[in-house]
Amino acid sequence: MRRLAPFLISCLLLLGWPSAAHAFCGFYVGKADTKLFNKASQVVLVRDGDKTALTMANDFRGEMKEFALVVPVPTVLKREQIEISDKAVIDHLDAYSAPRLVEYFDGDPCMRTDYDRMMTLGGAPRPQAMAAPAGARAKALGVTIEAQYTVGEYDILILSALESSGLETWLRENGYKMPQGASAVLGSYIKQNLKFFVARVNLKEQAKSGFTFLRPLRVSYESPKFMLPIRLGTVNADGPQDLVILALSRKGRIETTNYMTVKLPTGQEIPTYVKGEFGPFYKAMFAEQVRKENMRAVFVEYGWDMGWCDPCAADPLSSDELKKLGVSWLDGEAAVNPQARRPQFMPGGGGTNAYVTRLHVRYDAAHFPEDLVFQETANRENFQGRYVLRHPWKGDSKCEAVDAYRRSLSERQEREAQTLAWLTGWNIDEIRKKAGATAQKIGDLGGRSLWAWLFLD
Amino acid sequence: MKRPDPRVFQIVSLGSLLVYGMAIRGFEVTPARALLLLATALATQWACARAAGVGFEAKSALISGLSLCLLLRTNSAALAALTAVVTIASKFVFRFRGKHVFNPTNVGIVLMMLATGQVWVSPGQWGNVALLAFLIVCLGSLVVNRAARGDVTVAFLGFWSMTLVARALRLGDPLTIPLHQLQSGALLLFAFFMISDPKTTPDSRAGRILFAALVAWGAWYVQFKLFRPNGLLWSLAAVSLLVPLIDRLLPGSRYDWRAPRPTQRRHDAPPRSVPDLMPASAGVA
Numbered sequence: 001m002r003r004l005a006p007f008l009i010s011c012l013l014l015l016g017w018p019s020a021a022h023a024f025c026g027f028y029v030g031k032a033d034t035k036l037f038n039k040a041s042q043v044v045l046v047r048d049g050d051k052t053a054l055t056m057a058n059d060f061r062g063e064m065k066e067f068a069l070v071v072p073v074p075t076v077l078k079r080e081q082i083e084i085s086d087k088a089v090i091d092h093l094d095a096y097s098a099p100r101l102v103e104y105f106d107g108d109p110c111m112r113t114d115y116d117r118m119m120t121l122g123g124a125p126r127p128q129a130m131a132a133p134a135g136a137r138a139k140a141l142g143v144t145i146e147a148q149y150t151v152g153e154y155d156i157l158i159l160s161a162l163e164s165s166g167l168e169t170w171l172r173e174n175g176y177k178m179p180q181g182a183s184a185v186l187g188s189y190i191k192q193n194l195k196f197f198v199a200r201v202n203l204k205e206q207a208k209s210g211f212t213f214l215r216p217l218r219v220s221y222e223s224p225k226f227m228l229p230i231r232l233g234t235v236n237a238d239g240p241q242d243l244v245i246l247a248l249s250r251k252g253r254i255e256t257t258n259y260m261t262v263k264l265p266t267g268q269e270i271p272t273y274v275k276g277e278f279g280p281f282y283k284a285m286f287a288e289q290v291r292k293e294n295m296r297a298v299f300v301e302y303g304w305d306m307g308w309c310d311p312c313a314a315d316p317l318s319s320d321e322l323k324k325l326g327v328s329w330l331d332g333e334a335a336v337n338p339q340a341r342r343p344q345f346m347p348g349g350g351g352t353n354a355y356v357t358r359l360h361v362r363y364d365a366a367h368f369p370e371d372l373v374f375q376e377t378a379n380r381e382n383f384q385g386r387y388v389l390r391h392p393w394k395g396d397s398k399c400e401a402v403d404a405y406r407r408s409l410s411e412r413q414e415r416e417a418q419t420l421a422w423l424t425g426w427n428i429d430e431i432r433k434k435a436g437a438t439a440q441k442i443g444d445l446g447g448r449s450l451w452a453w454l455f456l457d
Numbered sequence: 458m459k460r461p462d463p464r465v466f467q468i469v470s471l472g473s474l475l476v477y478g479m480a481i482r483g484f485e486v487t488p489a490r491a492l493l494l495l496a497t498a499l500a501t502q503w504a505c506a507r508a509a510g511v512g513f514e515a516k517s518a519l520i521s522g523l524s525l526c527l528l529l530r531t532n533s534a535a536l537a538a539l540t541a542v543v544t545i546a547s548k549f550v551f552r553f554r555g556k557h558v559f560n561p562t563n564v565g566i567v568l569m570m571l572a573t574g575q576v577w578v579s580p581g582q583w584g585n586v587a588l589l590a591f592l593i594v595c596l597g598s599l600v601v602n603r604a605a606r607g608d609v610t611v612a613f614l615g616f617w618s619m620t621l622v623a624r625a626l627r628l629g630d631p632l633t634i635p636l637h638q639l640q641s642g643a644l645l646l647f648a649f650f651m652i653s654d655p656k657t658t659p660d661s662r663a664g665r666i667l668f669a670a671l672v673a674w675g676a677w678y679v680q681f682k683l684f685r686p687n688g689l690l691w692s693l694a695a696v697s698l699l700v701p702l703i704d705r706l707l708p709g710s711r712y713d714w715r716a717p718r719p720t721q722r723r724h725d726a727p728p729r730s731v732p733d734l735m736p737a738s739a740g741v742a
Contacts, residue, residue, distance in 0.1 A: 164629075188628040224684040251574070252532075257686045258638070260584035262483060296584060369633040375686040377577040379485075380532055 040242035041233075044090055044218075046326040047226060047249050047376055053326025054228075055085045055218040064201045067214065068176055070232065072194040074223035076146040076158050082197075084152035085216040089321045093246050095314035097302040097358040099264075099385035101278045102311060106393040109405035137173065141166035146195060152215060153206035159196040163187065167196070179236035189229070220326055228372045234365035240295070245359040248322065250329050253303045253379040254357040256372050260297045261359070264289055264385050270420045271413065271435035272389045281387070284424035286360065291425070295367040302358035303383040311386075317354075327354055355380060390416075463600055464516040470596035471523035471650065478527065484582055491526045493534060497541035498522030505549045517561075518545055524562040527646065529569075531576040540569045540576060556704075556711070559697045560654045567694040570687075578687050583642020593642060597649020605712075606653040609665040614648050616673035624681065647689045659700055661709025668703055671696045 044055040056069070138145055142162035149156045161167035164187030171178055176198075189196075197219060206214075233241060247254040255261035264286070274281045289299065306316050319330050330353065361372070392409050417435050421428040475491065478484035502518035521544050531537050544565025551558040558564075569576045598607070621635035638644075652658070652672060659665050675692030679685050 184629050184631075188630050191628045226684070255579060255581060257580050258641075260581050261579070293584070366633075369631065369637050373686075375577070377530065377579070378532065378575040379530070379577070381485075 040244060042090070042094065042244045042246065043228065044085075044093060044325050045228070045245055045247045045254070045374075046328075047247065047254065047374070048327075048329050050222050050224050051220070051328065052223065052226065053218055053220040053328075055090065055216050055325055057087065057090045057216045064203060064206055064214070067201045069197075069199045069217075070171070070176070071197040071219070072189045072229045072232070073158075073197045073219060073221060074194060074225045075221045076160070076195050077197060077219055077221060078147070079149050079151070081220045082149060082151045082156060083218045083220075084154075085218040086321075086324050087213070087216055089317065089324045090216055090246070092314060092321060093248075093317055093325070093356070094244075096309065096312070096316060097246060097304070097356055098313050099282055099301055099387070100311065100313045101275065101387050101389065103272075103275065103389040103391060105391045106405075106409075108393055108395050108397050109401040110397040110399040138170055141170045143167050143170045150202055150205060151217070153201055153209050153211070154199045154217060155202045157196075157198045159198055161186070161190050161196070164190055171198075181235045182232060185231045185235055188231075194229075218326055226374045226376075228374075230363060230368060230371055231365070234363065234368065237364060240362050240364040240367075243361050243363065244301075245357075245361070247357040247359065247374075248306070248325060248327055248354050249357070249376045250354065251380075252355050252377050253300075253381070254359070254374050254376055255300075255379075256298045256359075257375050258370055258373045259361075259368065260293070261300060262293060262297045263300045263383055264360075265423060266383070266385050267388065268419050268423060269388045269390055269412070269416050270423070271416045271431065272391050273434050274387070274420065275389055278387075281420075281424060284426060286362070288423060288425040290362045295362060295364070298359050298361040298372070300357065300383055301360050301385045302356065303379075303381065304356055305380060305382065306354040306356050322354055330354070462516065464520060466596075467520050467600045467650070468516065468523065470600055471520060471527065473596065474593065474646070475523055475526050478582070482582065482584065484527075485530055485579070486526055490534065490537060493538055494525045494529070494541050495519065495522040497538045498525070498545050501542045501545035505546055509549055517548075521545060521561045521565070524650070525565065528562065528578050529566055529576060530579055533575060536569065536573060536575055540565050543568055553701045556700075557657050558700065559694060560651055560657045563651060563690055563693050563697070567690055578690065580641065580643040580687060583646070593645040593649060597645065597653075600649065600653070606655045606658060606665070608662050609658050609669050610648050610653045612666045612669035613652050613673055616670050617644070617648075617676065620673055620677045624677075644689065647693075652693060655712040657697055657700065658712075659703045659707065659709070660711055661704075661707045664700075664703045664707035664709060667707065668696060668700065671699065 042057045044053075044057070046053040046055075054071075056071070138159075143166055144160045145157055146160050147158040159167065159170075161170075164183045167186050167190065168178055168183045186196075199217060201214065209215075228243075228245065230243065245254075270281070286299070290297075306322070309316055317325075322330060361368070390412070392413075393405065413435060414432075417428060417431045420426060420431050475484075475486075479486060479488070479491075498518045498521050499515060502515065503513050506513045522541060525537075525541055525544060529537060529540055531540070544561045547559055547564045547568075548557050548561050551564065566576065566578060570578075597610070618635070618639060621638050622632070624630075625632060625635045652669070659668050672689070672692050675696055676688040679688030679691045685691070
């Protein structure tokens with residue numbers, strides 16, 4: 001029996017591989033490639049006026065025949081409104097907008113120059129599951145198969161229904177394992193006049209395609225409804241889920257109107273040992289911020305004009321890539337707004353006149369009873385989740401400034417420890433211990449720091 | 458004993474909410490932006506009062522300015538200032554038989570959203586923190602009671618709650634959904650500080666209840682039929698156009714900030730200094 005993953009249900013978000021970090025007067029330090037958020041899904045949401053393109057990233061790793069997807073959509077989709085998208089482009093957008101860790105290196109206090117470099121947290125999207133079609137009994141159950149297509153490796157049905165029990169029965173009879181309690185939600189969507197986009201894998205086409213993974217699906221439609229249906233995914237869900245929304249718009253930042261949209265803390269200096277633990281750090285920080293907002297907020301991780309970046313976690317997307325995600329307003333516009341460019345950070349092929357908002361929400365039915373409703377604002381202010389490591393100077397120059405530097409360093413390191421504790425909810429003593437251990441190593445090169453003296457045996 | 462002017466309570470309430478929003482909730486408004494809005498509102502009030510040959514009234518302008526700080530969002534300082542000008546000037550321009558047609562803040566924001574597309578309102582900025590809701594209700598009650606416009610607030614909240622609950626029942630949704638929709642800080646601010654503006658609501662109680670019902674219906678239409686954000690603001694602006702008609706059908710006595718509770722006015726109440734011409738409205742959040 002196919003397992004149904006109603007839209008936006010359990011996937012895994014991996015720490016990704018940001019492509020070479022150019023830009024930024026430094027060098028790329030590393031990648032975080034451990035699993036980060038469990039039960040996370042990722043979508044790309046492109047909005048221009050009433051036009052929406054929704055790409056559902058998919059890294060389903062189970063049996064292909066088990067894959068099933070049911071998504072409520074506002075209109076009956078025509079064949080040309082459904083397309084296979086390019087996973088590499090989504091990964092690129094993900095890497096571009098990922099929260100980042102930036103390193104600075106204190107210079108010789110006798111001769112100040114700082115260096116920096118950066119690493120990022122990229123989230124590769126994960127899969128979903130999907131379901132099956134079928135025929136003549138539909139009518140008897142009040143289910144209408146409005147359309148039926150094979151797109152790439154997917155068999156797709158667009159269903160409308162008169163009432164939820166009929167739809168639920170039809171889905172069950174066709175091998176979709178509906179969670180208990182889904183009926184009420186389906187009923188609500190039916191009464192809101194939504195249709196159902198149902199997809200499963202066509203094994204023959206899948207074999208022909210030669211791909212070993214399922215490619216993302218993109219649906220485009222025109223409707224004033226600007227929302228993401230999350231309710232089906234919360235029915236009977238085993239704990240909260242994460243959703244990362246990569247939104248692209250012409251005018252400016254996307255925000256939720258029925259939930260608070262808040263920016264994550266950013267620009268904080270934290271102890272340098274976090275470099276080896278960026279994944280756990282980010283995960284803990286996100287969890288702590290969710291807790292502080294009583295799990296009732298949608299978080300902004302990134303908001304930027306796609307024409308540039310500073311620092312760039314990855315190149316901005318090219319016009320071609322944006323088109324693949326459903327950005328349709330670039331024709332006739334200069335591919336790149338030259339004013340927006342910061343030459344040192346503009347890779348070749350460049351960005352475009354599109355604004356990207358990366359939203360991250362952790363939700364469950366208790367805290368997010370309603371679907372997410374969005375609005376596009378004219379806000380073009382730039383924002384990025386960025387965390388700063390400042391490595392102490394390790395040299396052995398001698399001058400008056402060195403003593404002052406060492407004194408300020410210990411204060412700074414204490415401040416960094418406190419910031420980290422505040423951001424993540426981690427125990428301050430543990431942090432001091434770990435940061436102290438790092439400081440001691442530095443001490444081997446540059447003399448034992450006051451920090452080490454204070455916090456080590 | 459002389460009753461204190463309700464606008465003083467209003468200024469204190471809105472000021473507190475603004476400080477709370479900026480300090481705790483991270484509202485996207487800087488102190489510089491807030492100062493710009495307040496200064497522009499005051500300056501416009503002064504200029505308009507001079508042009509109209511009436512006395513300068515700072516309280517109403519301050520209320521409008523504070524309301525803009527709470528609601529108006531834009532990247533452009535010039536557009537922010539222009540909105541403040543439009544807001545205050547609307548009191549002098551859109552008048553019908555000596556009464557403002559629109560709540561100034563409401564019409565200022567709505568006109569600028571329509572005309573420029575570069576200003577917006579973030580209804581989600583308040584979240585639905587119970588404590589904040591409680592604060593708004595307490596402060597707001599003080600204001601509407603002093604201004605004797607509690608009826609329109611209560612009526613509106615009643616109609617709006619019924620609308621949301623009815624929608625949930627029709628769709629078979631759990632009641633957690635309308636409850637979540639009602640816990641919105643933006644809704645409470647609207648109900649206690651904007652729709653209750655005594656200078657733009659109908660004169661009679663029956664008229665005000667009808668007005669509240671129409672605003673609730675309009676907001677429902679915008680939000681759940683047209684699927685557009687800020688239904689409350691659009692609806693209030695549209696329904697305000699009907700107020701002269703409502704006043705005609707259901708007449709009552711005109712509100713005066715200096716003599717609240719007009720139906721109970723005593724003989725020794727101070728006379729109006731510049732009756733009907735003094736643009737003393739509270740433009741509220």
